[in-house]
Amino acid sequence: MSPAQETLLRRVEKVDGGLDSQDVATSLGVDHQAIVGAVKSLLALGDVISAEQRSSKHWELTGEGCEIAEQGSHEARVVSSIPEEGMPQSQLMKLAFGKVGFSKAMSNKWIRLDKGHEGGPRIFKTVEHLEDLVRDKLLLVQKGQASQLEEKEKNELKKRKLLSEVTVKSYWITKGSCFSTTITKQETELTPEMIASGSWKEKKFKPYNFEALGVAPDCGHLHPLMKVRTQFRQIFLEMGFTEMPTNNFIESSFWNFDSLFQPQQHPARDQHDTFFLSDPAQAHEFPQDYLERVRKVHSEGGFGSQGYKYDWKIEEAQKNILRTHTTAVSARMLYKLAQQEKFTPVKYFSIDRVFRNETLDATHLAEFHQIEGVVADYGLTLGDLMGILHQFFNKLGEGSTSQGWGQFHSFNSLPGNVIQFKFEVGL
Amino acid sequence: MPTVSVKRDLLFHALGRTYTDEEFDELCFEFGLELDEITSEKDIISREQGDTKAEGASDVILYKIDVPANRYDLLCLEGLVRGLQVFKQKMEAPRYRRVSPASSEPQRLVITKETTAVRPHAVAAVLRNITFTQERYDSFIELQEKLHQNVCRKRTLVAIGTHDLDTISGPFTYTAKPPGDIRFKPLNQAKEYTAQELMSLYKTDSHLRHYLHIIEDEAVYPVIYDSNGIVLSMPPIINGDHSKISLNTKNVFIECTATDLTKAKIVLDMMVTMFCEYCEEPFTVEEAEVVYPDGRTCQYPELAYRKETLSADFINRKVGISESTEHIAQLLTKMCLRSEVMSDGEQIEVEIPPTRSDVIHACDIMEDAAMAYGFNNIPRTTPRTYTIANQLPLNKLSELLRQDLAAAGFTEALTFALCSQEDIADKLLKNISETRACRISNPKTAEFQVARTTLLSGLLKTVAANRKMPLPLRLFEISDVVLKDESKDVGARNNRRLCAVYYNKSPGFEVIHGLMDRVMQLLEIKPGQGNGYHIQAADGFQFSPWCFQLPCQTGPTSLPSGAAV
Numbered sequence: 001m002s003p004a005q006e007t008l009l010r011r012v013e014k015v016d017g018g019l020d021s022q023d024v025a026t027s028l029g030v031d032h033q034a035i036v037g038a039v040k041s042l043l044a045l046g047d048v049i050s051a052e053q054r055s056s057k058h059w060e061l062t063g064e065g066c067e068i069a070e071q072g073s074h075e076a077r078v079v080s081s082i083p084e085e086g087m088p089q090s091q092l093m094k095l096a097f098g099k100v101g102f103s104k105a106m107s108n109k110w111i112r113l114d115k116g117h118e119g120g121p122r123i124f125k126t127v128e129h130l131e132d133l134v135r136d137k138l139l140l141v142q143k144g145q146a147s148q149l150e151e152k153e154k155n156e157l158k159k160r161k162l163l164s165e166v167t168v169k170s171y172w173i174t175k176g177s178c179f180s181t182t183i184t185k186q187e188t189e190l191t192p193e194m195i196a197s198g199s200w201k202e203k204k205f206k207p208y209n210f211e212a213l214g215v216a217p218d219c220g221h222l223h224p225l226m227k228v229r230t231q232f233r234q235i236f237l238e239m240g241f242t243e244m245p246t247n248n249f250i251e252s253s254f255w256n257f258d259s260l261f262q263p264q265q266h267p268a269r270d271q272h273d274t275f276f277l278s279d280p281a282q283a284h285e286f287p288q289d290y291l292e293r294v295r296k297v298h299s300e301g302g303f304g305s306q307g308y309k310y311d312w313k314i315e316e317a318q319k320n321i322l323r324t325h326t327t328a329v330s331a332r333m334l335y336k337l338a339q340q341e342k343f344t345p346v347k348y349f350s351i352d353r354v355f356r357n358e359t360l361d362a363t364h365l366a367e368f369h370q371i372e373g374v375v376a377d378y379g380l381t382l383g384d385l386m387g388i389l390h391q392f393f394n395k396l397g398e399g400s401t402s403q404g405w406g407q408f409h410s411f412n413s414l415p416g417n418v419i420q421f422k423f424e425v426g427l
Numbered sequence: 428m429p430t431v432s433v434k435r436d437l438l439f440h441a442l443g444r445t446y447t448d449e450e451f452d453e454l455c456f457e458f459g460l461e462l463d464e465i466t467s468e469k470d471i472i473s474r475e476q477g478d479t480k481a482e483g484a485s486d487v488i489l490y491k492i493d494v495p496a497n498r499y500d501l502l503c504l505e506g507l508v509r510g511l512q513v514f515k516q517k518m519e520a521p522r523y524r525r526v527s528p529a530s531s532e533p534q535r536l537v538i539t540k541e542t543t544a545v546r547p548h549a550v551a552a553v554l555r556n557i558t559f560t561q562e563r564y565d566s567f568i569e570l571q572e573k574l575h576q577n578v579c580r581k582r583t584l585v586a587i588g589t590h591d592l593d594t595i596s597g598p599f600t601y602t603a604k605p606p607g608d609i610r611f612k613p614l615n616q617a618k619e620y621t622a623q624e625l626m627s628l629y630k631t632d633s634h635l636r637h638y639l640h641i642i643e644d645e646a647v648y649p650v651i652y653d654s655n656g657i658v659l660s661m662p663p664i665i666n667g668d669h670s671k672i673s674l675n676t677k678n679v680f681i682e683c684t685a686t687d688l689t690k691a692k693i694v695l696d697m698m699v700t701m702f703c704e705y706c707e708e709p710f711t712v713e714e715a716e717v718v719y720p721d722g723r724t725c726q727y728p729e730l731a732y733r734k735e736t737l738s739a740d741f742i743n744r745k746v747g748i749s750e751s752t753e754h755i756a757q758l759l760t761k762m763c764l765r766s767e768v769m770s771d772g773e774q775i776e777v778e779i780p781p782t783r784s785d786v787i788h789a790c791d792i793m794e795d796a797a798m799a800y801g802f803n804n805i806p807r808t809t810p811r812t813y814t815i816a817n818q819l820p821l822n823k824l825s826e827l828l829r830q831d832l833a834a835a836g837f838t839e840a841l842t843f844a845l846c847s848q849e850d851i852a853d854k855l856l857k858n859i860s861e862t863r864a865c866r867i868s869n870p871k872t873a874e875f876q877v878a879r880t881t882l883l884s885g886l887l888k889t890v891a892a893n894r895k896m897p898l899p900l901r902l903f904e905i906s907d908v909v910l911k912d913e914s915k916d917v918g919a920r921n922n923r924r925l926c927a928v929y930y931n932k933s934p935g936f937e938v939i940h941g942l943m944d945r946v947m948q949l950l951e952i953k954p955g956q957g958n959g960y961h962i963q964a965a966d967g968f969q970f971s972p973w974c975f976q977l978p979c980q981t982g983p984t985s986l987p988s989g990a991a992v
Binding site: 220222223225230236237240242282307308345375384387391 | 808
């Protein structure tokens with residue numbers, strides 16, 4: 001326990017009510033801050049003392065105010081410096097207090113100015129004896145009797161920057177519920193030595209501070225988007241969907257567009273929307289018979305479709321791009337499925353990166369992730385599609401069922417009575 | 428989705444009743460449209476240019492309706508009204524007819540062989556005895572603009588020209604001439620210009636300058652003349668002033684020039700079907716004859732009605748409902764696909780009108796049936812397909828490793844797969860030719876020049892962006908890089924990588940080393956030469972003394988192909 005703390009405790013003990021910390025500081029002749037320090041450390045020990053924060057304002061003289069209190073106000077000094085025969089104005093103005101004092105003295109009518117005097121304007125005293133009220137008031141404040149002045153007077157002096165209001169914070173110290181002049185130090189931690197020696201039985205322990213936060217564990221983190229992806233992946237697996245191999249960012253236009261019945265002049269195939277590759281620029285291997293069938297459906301129709309009736313160019317289909325959707329992979333998978341000797345129903349999914357040649361802004365990136373699901377079986381209906389989506393969202397826990405189905409658009413249709421829908425959810 | 432702007436009151440007048448905004452929103456939704464915005468011209472200008480500019484602008488309420496991109500028949504008020512009225516069964520879909528001219532020969536458009544080089548196809552038609560009001564006129568012009576933006580692919584595929592037939596006389600010639608030889612007064616100009624002068628004139632025109640490139644560099648420009656040498660238009664840029672349409676025009680000659688004949692026919696059909704309503708004999712279009720360079724002739728517009736037969740069972744099975752044949756025929760008729768039950772009671776004959784060029788397969792018909800039935804009315808079922816799910820082994824491994832790396836105290840980063848050339852070469856003190864990187868031909872910025880061949884650049888950039896964070900930084904990423912590979916059909920493949928970075932005041936090689944040991948432990952690969960893993964210093968990684976390669980022979984645990992550390 002420091003001497004300040006000890007002295008303070010003894011003082012508090014002696015007094016009936018309480019003590020003001022400022023008074024203590026003054027009577028001990030120490031800096032107020034030292035007392036504040038002692039108060040704070042005593043407070044930390046528990047309820048030894050209680051301290052109430054108080055602030056009081058009082059008036060103090062500014063530097064200029066002190067100067068006036070000593071030497072008199074500017075205007076008074078002006079008057080006292082003018083001799084019987086008067087003084088030229090220019091000479092008066094040269095004095096330190098001249099300018100301010102001149103105008104004040106004029107308004108108090110303590111001097112007069114003779115503008116027409118020979119040798120230049122000249123100032124004369126009009127009074128012999130004056131009361132330097134300003135100085136008197138300041139002296140009162142200096143003596144600590146500021147309360148004798150009216151508010152108006154004090155504010156006026158404050159305006160002239162002769163007085164300033166100073167806030168003083170102090171503590172009102174009273175005995176606490178566990179007051180004692182001796183302080184027992186509180187332990188913060190139980191140590192193995194205390195347990196071994198049994199000394200813990202006599203120790204007092206500092207209560208825990210539950211207001212503060214604990215120590216943050218130094219752990220690693222998974223990326224939030226990847227966490228969402230894991231969640232979606234889990235939902236698909238629970239619904240029996242098998243993951244497609246989507247680890248190929250570069251795709252040919254054939255699989256990405258043509259096999260999905262997107263015509264070669266479609267705007268999505270523009271330079272503005274798709275990333276084309278300059279190296280490797282073209283894909284060089286395609287299942288030829290399938291390519292022929294795709295060409296035919298685009299240009300002439302087939303499998304019940306009218307087709308688009310334009311000249312389908314293989315050069316366009318060979319162009320390599322960064323895939324704009326993982327549906328390209330679905331197309332490959334369905335083709336593989338069709339090559340099987342015996343058809344087996346499948347449910348496929350993928351969640352992977354796709355690329356669009358967009359200008360970046362706050363809500364658009366050139367790379368993002370796409371979720372894709374495919375079900376292939378006999379006798380599937382539109383109702384089944386809606387049912388699966390409904391179940392998917394249920395598992396997600398969004399509860400965005402019933403209304404808000406937004407719009408279906410038949411995105412494209414694959415040859416052979418396989419229908420693909422793309423669906424926008426109005427969230 | 429294209430947006431059509433219609434005046435609300437005009438729309439309600441044409442529909443024969445008013446709706447509240449909510450009611451109309453519902454109606455749009457049922458029909459497959461979306462009421463995007465309710466605004467006025469004043470609002471629009473106010474938002475874009477400030478309130479002062481909006482003073483005096485029209486207060487008339489506008490509905491902005493989103494229509495599907497392939498529904499060219501809903502791009503104008505006339506089409507929308509027709510579609511909605513038929514949908515609400517307030518009227519029957521009109522029958523569009525091509526008719527011969529009453530007393531004379533049909534208008535003739537002769538195509539010369541010079542056009543083959545630049546814009547080979549053209550079709551034409553006539554709207555006879557039409558009456559325009561200001562609204563109809565505006566709608567007419569607006570539809571051309573919408574079609575130009577939409578199916579015409581900004582005039583590159585098709586360009587539409589409309590002319591006052593009474594100011595010109597056929598037969599018309601569609602030819603192509605060197606730009607210096609073409610001279611005429613274009614729309615809304617005071618004097619004549621040559622084609623070259625027009626190219627420079629329109630370079631500063633905010634609307635037309637986007638189309639100049641279509642013919643600018645060609646040796647010959649397309650141009651249409653009448654029999655007196657008057658220029659009707661120079662497609663796809665601008666029409667002549669002489670034949671411009673006004674409110675008083677009674678007879679309209681429409682021509683569409685194109686690089687795609689199918690689209691030209693569709694566009695012509697669209698223009699005439701929408702506006703022949705206002706002809707003296709409503710829903711009739713007068714034919715025009717097109718003469719090809721080889722002498723063949725063809726009558727336009729085609730206005731073809733196509734028939735498809737399908738069974739009610741087909742629709743029921745595909746949608747997942749069970750409706751009677753009659754009801755299905757009714758549903759389809761509501762969507763402007765007039766349908767009749769055939770004599771066997773099972774089959775439905777569906778007639779696809781020229782306005783529904785978007786219907787090209789039976790599944791499109793099925794979709795319309797579903798829409799008319801109401802998507803929300805379709806019972807949701809779960810397919811009875813029973814499948815066992817399988818994870819892709821590569822992804823399964825990645826997911827497991829991710830968890831353990833985070834448990835080891837590292838934070839996952841997600842970085843771009845595209846980067847600049849410097850990122851994978853110069854900044855790593857490598858030569859770009861060594862990297863086997865795939866190059867993008869049309870990046871919008873230098874940040875997307877190549878596909879990444881290493882995850883390291885992305886992680887280092889992440890560190891650079893997070894220097895203010897408390898140290899140390901421990902980052903990892905498990906993701907794909909892209910490498911050229913001639914053995915693949917596209918010439919490139921992905922390669923799954925794991926990358927970790929430790930950033931602190933002291934380098935901490937032992938931290939990364941320890942992490943790597945942990946990963947190997949998880950993969951059950953023991954340290955050691957021969958059948959395990961070991962570290963050796965690598966050449967080429969010169970920027971820090973402790974970069975290493977990891978030759979690794981796997982024993983009983985086989986890593987899935989494509990994984991490398």
